[in-house]
């Protein structure tokens with residue numbers, strides 16, 4: 034018994050006896066929403082999460098999170114068209130986060146620091162054959178290896194990499210970077226056999242005792258159009274030109290070269306030829322608005338002095354000139370001939386209209402269904418119509434980009450993994466979207482996007498040196514910290530701070546927070562003040 | 576003061592941040608913050624006063640190394656925290672009367688000094704007196720002015736929610752014009768609280784020439800903590816007035832407490848500044864200026880202004896009041912006012928707004 038003052042009969046007590054949680058009609062819960070960047074990423078990268086660690090300066094951890102979905106960050110940090118950035122919520126505030134440049138920084142960091150992938154802890158003894166060592170094949174091989182399967186890749190070309198080696202120009206992707214990232218995969222135990230063109234899929238499968246096969250041969254045939262030509266004109270196709278430049282760094286084409294097409298391949302060809310001293314001119318039947326090529330790449334081309342003939346088709350090729358017909362767009366935006374012609378001086382034409390899949394080898398497999406320029410697959414499991422044969426990349430219907438191929442390769446690997454266990458792969462359900470409206474913009478300060486330095490114009494039209502340079506560490510961290518952490522906790526302590534009832538428990542670095550439902554009255558201040566929309570108020574079951 | 580923190584993800588406006596070194600985070604971000612006002616108190620959901628009190632007293636605890644005691648006037652803060660025999664306070668705390676918290680604080684400060692001297696102790700505990708706006712600007716005003724005038728070593732904190740909330744939302748001299756309260760109903764040609772009434776206690780406190788006077792808001796924690804810390808670095812009479820929204824009395828959603836307080840700052844409705852020895856020394860600048868309607872429309876006490884039947888002239892008058900605040904306190908731009916700003920009531924009475 035303590036000494037009580039006059040008229041006091043009860044001992045002092047604490048308010049903790051009063052469990053105010055019983056007042057609650059709404060309960061705060063933590064929700065993990067899908068950030069728009071992650072949703073957009075064709076490779077399914079967990080961008081928000083790896084930016085989180087990059088922002089802390091823990092580059093290795095960031096890289097490990099990144100490479101759970103994409104084994105080629107140094108390559109992708111260069112060649113990916115980063116559609117994620119166009120969806121970035123920060124764009125509503127100032128400018129989108131330079132996701133791609135941070136990815137590249139992490140990729141380069143990993144190469145510089147010799148980071149390697151962990152070997153699987155357990156070997157399953159299952160054997161998987163992958164045909165084609167392009168992005169889809171490599172991505173699938175990597176994921177399968179992580180599951181512990183034995184993976185062998187057959188490649189018809191002299192070196193692995195597919196379009197990354199024979200299609201993408203060196204000024205966009207230096208080959209030592211590609212080599213380093215492929216080597217990291219072979220270090221995991223993946224074997225790649227080059228100069229081996231597969232003529233009979235089933236025979237390879239049987240003879241090699243494979244349990245499953247993934248087709249990743251890509252779209253390796255240039256689409257042809259018939260251009261009436263006199264016998265002295267040069268009509269070449271884009272893949273041959275790019276392949277030759279990649280293998281021999283030179284090619285005989287002439288000075289004035291018309292590049293026919295409006296896609297990324299056309300731009301790659303034109304910019305490569307420019308570097309060889311040619312004067313390429315892109316001929317495209319629609320206008321810039323309708324051009325499928327990536328905008329940044331096209332801007333680069335124009336800066337380098339590449340001319341474009343918009344709204345034009347080539348009807349005829351003579352010895353040193355082309356007959357061009359002017360087009361106009363109809364209401365649907367499709368080009369229509371106008372009947373007006375003009376001559377365009379040119380020593381050669383490079384066709385960059387598109388690429389096709391070589392389906393001949395697939396057609397030999399009984400029951401393997403194909404469709405227009407693609408192999409038919411189950412969109413969920415990536416399995417073809419033949420059990421145990423899966424496909425990914427440009428061979429299957431969908432977007433034909435390196436990034437999409439990496440995403441498809443991952444899913445094909447998961448499809449195979451489930452198949453090998455006698456299960457059927459089901460993709461994880463997506464979380465609800467993290468919209469900008471759910472965020473609290475007041476808490477984010479303005480910070481403009483770091484712009485990557487570019488090679489000086491004069492130099493880049495003569496050499497194949499890389500055009501885009503990487504970020505310095507300081508810039509990379511700055512950029513990573515610009516991430517708003519949409520829909521996911523970034524440990525800003527706001528909920529912990531603003532609770533009038535001290536009913537949010539801070540668990541410590543990296544551990545987040547917990548609600549103390551004994552005392553939480555359900556006022557909702559935490560939810561309203563959370564900068565990233567990570568807290569939701571849900572009705573209490575009463 | 577916070578310019579040094581260049582931190583691009585969430586600025587310096589969040590409570591803490593994993594990317595900052597712990598010494599640069601706010602006091603409230605710490606897992607070991609004192610939580611002087613602990614859970615289980617009976618304040619309404621989303622009570623701004625409960626939040627403001629914990630922010631302020633936790634900061635004072637840190638500034639005084641825990642050598643702190645409190646005299647608390649009658650009002651919500653006292654009632655919800657300490658229904659006999661329970662208390663949510665975790666430091667020596669005494670309930671005074673409604674009107675004499677400043678006087679009780681003065682007495683505690685003297686007693687502490689005498690006791691320390693008798694015990695040969697140089698470490699004299701510090702004193703905070705606190706109360707609501709009713710207890711401070713109305714009934715407790717005489718004792719408060721006396722405490723200032725004698726320059727007693729007390730920090731007085733007024734939690735300004737703009738009315739007598741605990742007894743059912745009656746008007747005080749801190750109630751803003753046109754606001755509806757239980758005693759300023761929507762009748763007559765100028766419904767709600769009268770124009771040209773009320774007083775600006777921070778400016779009055781400055782007129783006493785005391786060492787430190789500041790206003791603060793629950794919407795800017797770092798500024799609030801900085802001011803409490805700074806106040807505790809002075810001896811003598813000090814005054815801090817904190818804007819603490821009351822969801823019940825203002826008629827706003829319980830979740831909007833911090834948001835409403837933020838809008839009061841960002842519209843110029845509630846100037847946030849500090850003054851040393853009677854002179855304004857710094858002003859919290861508006862970060863994203865907003866029209867006052869954004870502040871008003873979240874609150875039912877102004878529903879008669881913001882709804883369809885709202886009188887645009889009254890709205891314009893409140894906006895003019897905010898604009899006047901922005902001008903005289905220098906809430907936008909780089910300057911700090913050279914002269915003491917004029918109380919907004921003067922302009923109301925002078926009919927210039």
Ligand SMILES: Cc1ncc(C[n+]2csc(CCOP(=O)(O)OP(=O)(O)O)c2C)c(N)n1
Nearest residue numbers: 649650651673707708709710738739740741
């Ligand atoms: C002398 C006296 N008069 C009236 C009361 C009744 N009373 C208790 S709290 C209160 C209102 C307090 O208002 P305020 O000081 O603004 O604090 P709030 O409750 O708004 O935080 C009143 C009138 C009292 N306790 N003592």
Ligand code: SF4
Nearest residue numbers: 618619622651740821
């Ligand atoms: S009436 Fe207002 S001041 Fe009082 S406890 Fe409720 S919210 Fe807080």
Ligand SMILES: [Mg+2]
Nearest residue numbers: 707708738740
């Ligand atoms: Mg009050």
